[in-house]
Every structure is written in structure tokens, then in C-alpha cells.
Amino acid sequence: MNPESKSLPTEQAEPLVKIENLKKYFPIKGGGYFTGSKKLVKAVDNVTFEIYRGETLGLVGESGCGKSTLGRNILRLQEPTDGQVFFKEENILAYKGHEMRKLRKQMQIIYQDPFSSLNPRFTVGEIIGEMYDIHGIAKGAEKEKKIKEMIELVGLDPSRYHNYPHEFSGGQRQRIGIARALALNPEFVVADEPVSALDVSVQSQILNLLMKLKEELGLTMLFIAHGLNVVRHISDRVGVMYLGKIVELSETDNIFDNPAHPYTAALLSTVPEADPRLKKERIVLKGEVPSPANPPSGCHFRTRCPLATERCAIEEPPLLEVRDKHFAACHYPLEKGQTLKQAISSKEQSQESVTI
Numbered sequence: 001m002n003p004e005s006k007s008l009p010t011e012q013a014e015p016l017v018k019i020e021n022l023k024k025y026f027p028i029k030g031g032g033y034f035t036g037s038k039k040l041v042k043a044v045d046n047v048t049f050e051i052y053r054g055e056t057l058g059l060v061g062e063s064g065c066g067k068s069t070l071g072r073n074i075l076r077l078q079e080p081t082d083g084q085v086f087f088k089e090e091n092i093l094a095y096k097g098h099e100m101r102k103l104r105k106q107m108q109i110i111y112q113d114p115f116s117s118l119n120p121r122f123t124v125g126e127i128i129g130e131m132y133d134i135h136g137i138a139k140g141a142e143k144e145k146k147i148k149e150m151i152e153l154v155g156l157d158p159s160r161y162h163n164y165p166h167e168f169s170g171g172q173r174q175r176i177g178i179a180r181a182l183a184l185n186p187e188f189v190v191a192d193e194p195v196s197a198l199d200v201s202v203q204s205q206i207l208n209l210l211m212k213l214k215e216e217l218g219l220t221m222l223f224i225a226h227g228l229n230v231v232r233h234i235s236d237r238v239g240v241m242y243l244g245k246i247v248e249l250s251e252t253d254n255i256f257d258n259p260a261h262p263y264t265a266a267l268l269s270t271v272p273e274a275d276p277r278l279k280k281e282r283i284v285l286k287g288e289v290p291s292p293a294n295p296p297s298g299c300h301f302r303t304r305c306p307l308a309t310e311r312c313a314i315e316e317p318p319l320l321e322v323r324d325k326h327f328a329a330c331h332y333p334l335e336k337g338q339t340l341k342q343a344i345s346s347k348e349q350s351q352e353s354v355t356i
Contacts, residue, residue: 013052015086016220017074017188022047022083024066024073028293041293043069044080045244048319051188056214056221058235058252060228060267062289065241067224068112071190074222075107076100087188105135108181112193114173118165124151124176125161131183150179155209171202175209182213190222195230207234228271232256240264243300244292246319250326258336260328263301265340283340299331306344307332 024044043066051057059067072078074085076092084091092103111117118127128147132138138146148158154175165173174194181189191210195203211234214221225231231238231252238255240248240263248261259265269283285304290296296303302312311331322333334343 013054015050016053016088017051017222018084018086018089019050019070019074020048020084020086022070022073022085023081024069024078025081039293041291042244042295043292044073045292045295047083047244047246049239049246049249051220051222053220054218055236056223056234058231058238059222059224059241060226060231060238061241063226064289064292066244066292067241068192070241071109071192071222071224075109075190077109101135105184106186107188108184108186108190110174110177110181110189110191110194113197114170114177115165115197117177118173120165123162123164124156124168127165127176128180128183131180135184137184146183150183151176153182153213154179169202170198171205174198174206178206178209178213182217182219185217186219188220188222190224192224193226194223196226203230210234228256228267240267243290243295245300245329247301247329248327249319250323254323254326258323258326258334260322260326260333261301261330262305262307262332262334262340262343264328265334269340281341299329306340307347 022044023042023046025040025042027038028041029038045066047070049057059070061067069078073080076085076095080093083093085093087103087107092100095103122130125144125147128150129143132143132146137143144161148161151158151161156172156175156179160167165176168176178194194210195206198206207230210221210223213219223231223234235252237250238252239246240255240261242263248255248259248264250260255264256268259268263285266283266285269281286306287304290300290303296313298314298316299305299308299312302308305312309331315331317329317331319327319329322328322330323336332343334340
């Protein structure tokens with residue numbers, strides 16, 4: 001692993017999943033219909049980090065930044081363009097049919113949409129039981145017993161074994177999706193925005209359920225989400241993505257209390273305060289998110305960054321440890337305790353920056 005882009009180690013923990021220089025490029029046609037030339041959408045662009053055994057790593061970023069694609073590539077639900085994915089120190093991208101089938105029992109996914117992710121023609125028992133059938137784990141009365149245990153584990157009534165998905169609410173359907181993902185007792189789970197399609201009142205119930213199951217079953221989790229408050233509630237560490245790259249990575253409190261990357265600071269300024277007496281000045285980023293088919297040179301964030309200089313256009317910043325256990329990909333990271341507004345003011349006063 002590149003020492004300049006490694007994620008922070010946690011005390012008395014070992015990596016369960018290691019991602020090294022992972023890339024996922026999607027070809028698209030460009031240059032006109034008759035030329036047939038192609039461009040590449042760089043959905044995941046040279047990402048390196050680790051997920052430690054027993055932790056929940058939250059992954060946040062704007063829509064289209066590559067969060068879900070990254071999660072699917074780790075599980076090989078989509079094949080990466082390049083890079084390596086290690087699970088228990090073995091490169092799973094080298095696995096073939098039988099080896100990959102065996103690995104599926106240890107790595108599972110909870111999907112975002114509890115409506116489209118469940119087969120409407122299957123009962124709850126059939127949806128969860130399909131996992132046992134595929135892997136030949138249990139049959140008959142033993143299988144039914146296991147299914148009902150999983151239904152009860154996620155807080156549903158086992159007597160609803162024969163009910164269909166349309167007979168459940170959105171939150172209940174997501175519980176069924178969680179039960180399906182955990183039926184094979186996996187070690188690693190990718191939760192791909194599992195609460196974004198649910199009402200706010202239901203989100204906390206699902207989050208509490210996931211936290212409870214993580215502790216009871218000893219799960220390691222990659223939790224993908226839009227909502228920063230959601231990530232703070234459930235994550236041990238947080239990674240921030242922008243345009244296919246990890247731009248900041250640290251323990252949760254470090255990210256929320258002392259962000260180092262300007263993009264993270266701008267995102268956090270949009271989170272409402274629970275106390276209405278506390279006023280937070282929102283930082284509005286200029287411009288639109290660039291196209292992943294044509295990302296800016298150097299730092300991908302520079303076209304919207306208030307701290308950008310000419311150096312940012314020329315040199316891409318690596319993910320480096322800017323503070324203890326705190327990594328950021330920025331030439332001008334914020335100092336501990338410094339706000340983005342203060343950094344902008346300092347830049348203007350120094351008059352050393354060059355407008356791009």
C-alpha cells in the first residue's frame with residue numbers, strides 16, 4: 001500500500017478489508033455519433049483505504065461522487081477497472097466462480113430501496129430462505145426455523161413468514177432486507193444508503209437496529225449515506241468522497257469537530273443545529289460539481305474551492321496525515337480549530353493566492 005495514502009490504524013485492530021488504488025471507469029460515447037470515440041466516466045478514481053475488523057466506516061459525499069459504485073466494486077457486484085481488493089489479506093479480484101460463490105457468504109449488501117430490492121412475488125420466508133437454498137445450508141424444518149429466527153432478530157413477528165413485501169411498511173421491508181443480508185452470518189456488510197428512502201421517524205429505528213446487530217454479531221460495516229448526522233450517529237470513522245476520490249478520512253469526532261478539507265467544512269456547514277439559538281453560517285460553494293467524464297486537472301475540488309491556488313491546478317494532492325490519525329487530500333488543509341471562513345479571510349489578507 002502507498003504509505004502516503006493509507007487510512008489511519010485503530011488501536012488493537014486489524015484490517016478486514018483493504019482497498020488499494022481501486023478504479024472504476026465507465027466508457028461513454030463522445031465526439032459525435034459517426035466518430036464513435038469514447039470518453040471515460042471516472043466513477044471511482046484510484047481509491048485506497050482500509051476497513052478495520054469490528055468497525056463501521058461511514059462514507060459520505062454528494063450524489064454522483066462514486067460512493068455506491070465503490071461499495072459495489074468492493075463486493076464485486078461490479079467489476080473494478082483496476083486496483084486490488086483484499087479480504088482477510090487475500091486479493092478477491094483474483095477469485096473465480098467457486099471461490100467467489102463461497103466468499104458471498106462472508107460479504108453481503110443491504111440495498112438502498114426497500115421496495116425494489118425485494119421480489120414482490122416472493123413471501124418473506126422465500127426471500128430470506130433463498131439465501132439458504134443457494135448455498136445449500138438448510139432445508140425443510142431446519143430452514144424454516146432459521147428464517148423465523150432471522151425475522152425475529154430484526155424485530156418482526158415470525159408469524160408473518162408467509163406475508164408478501166407489499167403487506168409491510170417501508171421500514172419493515174428494510175428490516176426484511178437486513179435479515180436477508182445477515183442470514184448467512186457474514187463478517188462484512190455494505191449498507192448502501194439503507195435509510196435514505198425512509199421517513200425520518202423510521203430512520204432512527206433502522207439505525208439503532210443496525211448498531212445493535214453490529215455489536216451482537218460482531219459485524220464490520222461500510223455505511224454509505226448522504227446525511228452527515230446519520231453517519232455521525234453510527235460510524236467509528238468517516239471517509240469523505242468527492243468526484244471519485246477520498247478527500248478526507250479520520251475518526252468521526254475529528255471529522256465533525258475539526259474538518260481538515262475545505263469540502264468537508266462546507267458540507268458540515270449545511271447540517272442544521274439542534275439548538276435554534278445557535279446560528280451557523282452556511283458556506284455556499286460556487287459552481288457546479290464537474291463532470292466525472294472531464295474532471296479538473298490537479299485537485300478535483302479546486303474549481304469550487306475558496307482556498308485554491310495555481311498549485312492546485314497543477315499538482316494533485318495525495319491523501320496525507322495532516323494531524324494525528326487525520327488524513328486529507330489538500331495542499332492547504334485547515335488547521336485544528338480553524339473554520340473555513342477564517343481560512344478564507346487569512347488567504348485574502350495574505351494576498352499570496354492566485355485566482356484560477
